[in-house]
Amino acid sequence: MLLRIEDHDRGRCRAEYERGLLEDLEWLGLVPDGGGSGERFRQRERGAVYDAALARIAAVEMSMVYTCVCSRRDIDAIAGDAGGVETRYPGTCRGRAIDPSLTPARRVRMDPGSEPFDDIVHGPMEQTPAEQCGDVLVRDRAGNWTYQFAVVLDDIAQGVDVVIRGDDLLESTGRQIRLARLLGRADPPVFLHHPLIRKQNGAKLSKSDGDTGIRELRAAGWSPERVIGHAAALAGLADNASARTLDGIAETF
DSSP states (O other): OOOOBOOOOTTTOOHHHHHHHHHHHHHHTOOOTTTHHHHTOBGGGOHHHHHHHHHHHHHHOGGGEEEOOOOHHHHHHHHOOOTTSOOOOOOTTTTSOOOGGGOSOEEEOOOSOOEEEEETTTEEEEEOHHHHTOSEEEEOTTSOBOHHHHHHHHHHHHTOOEEEEEGGGGGGHHHHHHHHHHTTOOSOOEEEEEOOOBOTTSOBOOGGGTOOOHHHHHHTTOOHHHHHHHHHHHTTSSSSOOOOOHHHHHTTO
8 A cells, every 4th residue: 555645736735634644544553555755755746757757748749738728617618518427628729839838737639549448346448538538637727737647657656556446536547547658658557446435415525525534533532443444334345334453454355
């Protein structure tokens, strides 16, 4: 298990958030591989790495990377209401040769073609990034590197070979495999996308909505073992929510 601080969005990150995350992991007894070195792997410190990687893609073919001045509102106005389906970027700025000094926003072209992969839960999958999302935004108008681009490079740098994440990121897999290949990774990691734990109304759990986090459970007197057992039951790793140790949960894998 690797620890990565995904703080690519500088406008939403706070030092206290990171401190709280590290304290919660320590309290639970979750020690990442690499120890303290893992704690220093922060996306906000890797801007030069991401910049150099984007330049490598552009060096292979200049038209693969281009400047984009479109706002989310502009894209929605053109694409319209897709009825819950992901909004596809229509390629408005592709081929316009926009002056790069106007905005730091950059996109990587997604050519036609499918990306097949096997998911441990869902089985054989096939996605077409060009039809799903269109050209991928890798840096936004505020100068932030996007999740889609940063995690691909970080997975390569950290030697990640298995990615376990929620179903809400399943649709991102094809475009990330495509980006990784453009960056020289021939064999993608193994993916496992699991169901999300949701609230009674079907919405995802969210700190921004004030949903209970580990800090609140600690304050309420829960032990690490109780939290682990409860989480294991919700995730389907245990038949009941009785207190469990990390060693006991590890055996379920």
